[in-house]
Amino acid sequence: MRERIIIANWKMNGTLESARAWIEAYRTLPAAANCRAVLCAPFVYLPEIVERLRGTPLEVGAQDVNENPSGAYTGEISAGMLADIGVSWCIVGHSERRRYYGDTDNRVAMKALAAAKAGIRPIVCVGETLEERERGETQTVILRQLNAVLAVMMPASIGAVAYEPVWAIGTGHVADPETAQAVHASIRRRIELVDQARAMTLPILYGGSVTPDNAAGLFAMPDIDGALVGGASLKATSFFAIGQA
Numbered sequence: 001m002r003e004r005i006i007i008a009n010w011k012m013n014g015t016l017e018s019a020r021a022w023i024e025a026y027r028t029l030p031a032a033a034n035c036r037a038v039l040c041a042p043f044v045y046l047p048e049i050v051e052r053l054r055g056t057p058l059e060v061g062a063q064d065v066n067e068n069p070s071g072a073y074t075g076e077i078s079a080g081m082l083a084d085i086g087v088s089w090c091i092v093g094h095s096e097r098r099r100y101y102g103d104t105d106n107r108v109a110m111k112a113l114a115a116a117k118a119g120i121r122p123i124v125c126v127g128e129t130l131e132e133r134e135r136g137e138t139q140t141v142i143l144r145q146l147n148a149v150l151a152v153m154m155p156a157s158i159g160a161v162a163y164e165p166v167w168a169i170g171t172g173h174v175a176d177p178e179t180a181q182a183v184h185a186s187i188r189r190r191i192e193l194v195d196q197a198r199a200m201t202l203p204i205l206y207g208g209s210v211t212p213d214n215a216a217g218l219f220a221m222p223d224i225d226g227a228l229v230g231g232a233s234l235k236a237t238s239f240f241a242i243g244q245a
């Protein structure tokens with residue numbers, strides 16, 4: 001039985017006050033059964049969030065990391081720094097980073113490797129744009145993004161892969177479960193070529209307009225092991241409801 005995981009990605013949203021209120025609200029909810037939950041918050045709130053969640057089942061993640069161990073990289077955060085304060089997961093290669101901040105396939109791979117070396121589980125995001133899908137390039141794009149990571153590290157060091165079609169992110173146009181399942185299955189087949197055992201256990205999450213209403217349909221698919229949730233994670237109750245699904 002594969003691990004089920006839901007991951008909240010707050011992106012650049014919230015305040016210290018709303019972060020505290022979210023955690024208080026989440027703590028009043030019963031522990032989610034059979035489902036691991038991770039909260040990826042903005043860097044500046046991470047130390048406080050780690051402290052407040054100590055001893056609870058909710059794990060803490062970052063939304064990005066620099067690929068270098070240390071040095072003259074003004075404004076950046078290293079994997080060692082994240083590990084230092086007790087962060088255990090980190091998103092790498094989110095399409096917003098690829099699109100607005102120039103994260104290339106190779107840099108994403110180096111970020112995933114840096115995280116893993118620091119003992120942090122990288123959540124490797126892959127996904128095609130609408131134009132790429134319409135040109136029939138979905139498989140090519142996903143495999144290109146995944147291959148870059150597999151060129152530098154073993155699948156055992158990848159915490160999770162998240163399939164996030166760019167056209168589904170923040171649009172309200174969730175991928176239908178069969179469409180997502182087809183991509184998830186191809187991701188798992190690619191991992192199988194390297195490590196058959198890890199392919200069976202690697203969580204492959206779907207992201208893009210996931211809500212409490214559409215989550216169960218997605219999670220019914222054999223290769224969809226959970227979700228990376230943006231907008232619907234900003235409310236503790238709706239993130240929790242996705243976990244219940």
Ligand SMILES: O=C(CO)COP(=O)(O)O
Nearest residue numbers: 009169170208209230231
């Ligand atoms: O990008 C996402 C999570 O990383 C998905 O965002 P939405 O759930 O807001 O579509």
